Amino acid sequence: MEETNHKENRKEVFRAIKFALVSASAGIVEIGVFTLLNELTDMKYWPCYLIALVASVVWCFTINRRYTFMSTKNVPRAMAMVFAFYVVFTPASTILGNYLAETLHWNEYLVTGINMALNLSLEYLYDTFVVYRGEMDNNDIAAREAAKEKQS
Numbered sequence: 001m002e003e004t005n006h007k008e009n010r011k012e013v014f015r016a017i018k019f020a021l022v023s024a025s026a027g028i029v030e031i032g033v034f035t036l037l038n039e040l041t042d043m044k045y046w047p048c049y050l051i052a053l054v055a056s057v058v059w060c061f062t063i064n065r066r067y068t069f070m071s072t073k074n075v076p077r078a079m080a081m082v083f084a085f086y087v088v089f090t091p092a093s094t095i096l097g098n099y100l101a102e103t104l105h106w107n108e109y110l111v112t113g114i115n116m117a118l119n120l121s122l123e124y125l126y127d128t129f130v131v132y133r134g135e136m137d138n139n140d141i142a143a144r145e146a147a148k149e150k151q152s
Contacts, residue, residue: 015136016124018068022060023120030056034112045101045108046094049115053093057086060123069132070142081131085123093118 034052037043061082065071071078093115100106100114137146 011137015068015128019064019124019127020120022063022068023124025063026056026060027116027120029059030116031109031112034108038108044098045111046098048108049097049112050090050094052112053086053090053115053119057082064127065132066139067141069127069136070139070145071132071135071137072139073132073135078131082123082127085126085130089119089122 030052032052033055034048037048037051038045041048061079065073065075065078097111097115100111101108136142
């Protein structure tokens with residue numbers, strides 16, 4: 001029993017690390033798109049942030065579903081659930097970010113970094129306990145890993 005708990009704990013720690021790494025790559029996508037729009041256009045903070053956020057969400061969802069959560073969950077249903085998260089997160093982070101950047105004159109990159117850190121933490125919890133709850137580790141990659149573990 002204790003050995004099983006130890007394996008499950010290790011698996012979840014590894015999952016969190018994978019999520020963070022994938023989110024870091026999505027962060028690169030987000031900050032890259034944000035930088036291009038912020039530096040090369042005269043758009044205000046909020047459209048730059050919003051466009052960059054959408055690009056990073058699509059990237060992160062696609063990779064995390066397959067490799068982090070290893071889920072075969074129905075893609076439209078999972079995406080709808082992620083969309084529901086962003087229905088709340090996006091307006092809140094856009095309004096707060098715009099207030100900090102435009103009204104309080106905080107550095108746009110600092111504000112974007114704060115929003116990215118909030119997004120990482122909140123989305124990991126939401127994905128783990130809502131989107132993929134009970135439907136993790138059931139794709140072909142997970143099956144191969146389980147087969148390898150049985151051979152060991």
